[in-house]
Amino acid sequence: MNLLRGRRFGGFQRLDRRRQWLMMAALVVVILLVAWLIHYLSWRFGHVAENDAQIKGEVITLASRVDGWLVSRPVMDGDRIVKGQILARIDDRDARRRLAAVEGSQAAARAQVSYIEAQRDTADKTTQVQMQQAQA
Numbered sequence: 584m585n586l587l588r589g590r591r592f593g594g595f596q597r598l599d600r601r602r603q604w605l606m607m608a609a610l611v612v613v614i615l616l617v618a619w620l621i622h623y624l625s626w627r628f629g630h631v632a633e634n635d636a637q638i639k640g641e642v643i644t645l646a647s648r649v650d651g652w653l654v655s656r657p658v659m660d661g662d663r664i665v666k667g668q669i670l671a672r673i674d675d676r677d678a679r680r681r682l683a684a685v686e687g688s689q690a691a692a693r694a695q696v697s698y699i700e701a702q703r704d705t706a707d708k709t710t711q712v713q714m715q716q717a718q719a
Contacts, residue, residue: 645670645671649673649678650677651674653672653673654672654673654674655671655672656672657669658670658671
């Protein structure tokens with residue numbers, strides 16, 4: 584109490600009651616503002632707001648070499664992935680049909696090559712027989 588009567592706080596006691604209450608109210612308002620500012624800044628730097636979200640990380644664009652409908656997606660946004668992990672599965676029915684068509688075309692081409700080889704062999708043998716008959 585003696586400190587309040589000393590030189591430091593003597594000016595405060597000289598004020599009338601109304602001004603003392605105003606100064607105390609102003610001090611309480613300043614303390615509340617500082618407490619609110621500390622709370623706001625701690626929340627602001629501790630939370631991510633939707634309109635200014637920034638994170639460190641790699642963003643990778645994925646593209647498929649084949650087209651098709653997505654059947655399953657075992658990885659969700661934000662999941663950690665490792666090399667070789669399946670990220671999505673594409674419906675392969677169209678690809679299998681195209682593969683079967685290409686294999687069928689390949690088999691037809693091989694059959695045609697065999698047919699042409701057989702014709703060539705027949706023509707060679709016929710030519711040899713005709714040459715032997717002409718020499719005889």
